[in-house]
Amino acid sequence: MKPSKKVANFGVPWEAAYGYCQAVQVKDVVYVSGQLSHDSNGDLVAPAELDASGRPVNFLNMEPQMRQTYLNAAVLLAKFGATFDDVVEETLYVLDVDAAFTVAGKVRKEIYRAELPQCASNLIGISRLAFPEQLIEITFRAVLASG
Template sequence: MTQTTTPQSKQIANHGVPWEDAYGYAQAVKVGDTIYVSGQLSHDAQGNLIGAATLDAAGRPSGFSNMGLQMQATYENARKLLSHFGATFDQVVEETLFVLDVPAAFAVAGEVRRGVYGKTPRVASNLIGVSRLAFPEQLIEITFRVDLSVAKDSPA
């Protein structure tokens, strides 16, 4: 017996920011019931960073006080991508936060994430400290995996 499978098509969503074409990638890709969201950051519609960190003489962030602002804006950009596919944060099954300063991220992550996911977030989450992100003023980047077979508005 021979089994034939039909390839599933990929649907993509983008924000329309300059680095999508410059680097050559999609912000989100949907295949079947799964959405893979590329690393999101805190930019506005024109691609300007929201809460950009001030840089020191060496070109590194001189402080991390904007971590919460950048984190909130990053989740908002992810929300826009999810809504393109009719999805919500209720259907996120995994997220990975890449941060320049782990203590600064931990200090704000609980409150910000509860604002996104509700009182008891039901999502696998990874918080990883890194030495550099795409833009020098960037403090955080978040990726997501979304399962559309998960019911929206599931109990928290």
């Protein structure tokens, strides 16, 4: 017998275009797909300025993009009755590791409300994300309290 799944979406265009759910709960675990810095209309918050070849000119918008990405994840977690207190692992995919590392401590401590957030964290540099103006994408795994 397959475990039942509960899913959540934002209703942004790329969910249907790509064909996926933003988050899935199976038993007491919530898996949150890669989140980015979009607003409620699906428009990117603090998009990176691009050069003629479509690459970011700089990474100055890493902090506002990171903060909005965490805020979007908070909305999804809440749909399952979860908060960042329930997050056990996160993976940050970034175009520039140095730019992300510079702001990650500040943003993560703010979001998790702790000097030492109680979750495993991975920071991985990559060459491209879904949208050219995007500098960061974050996935999450949360475990809900039993009963």
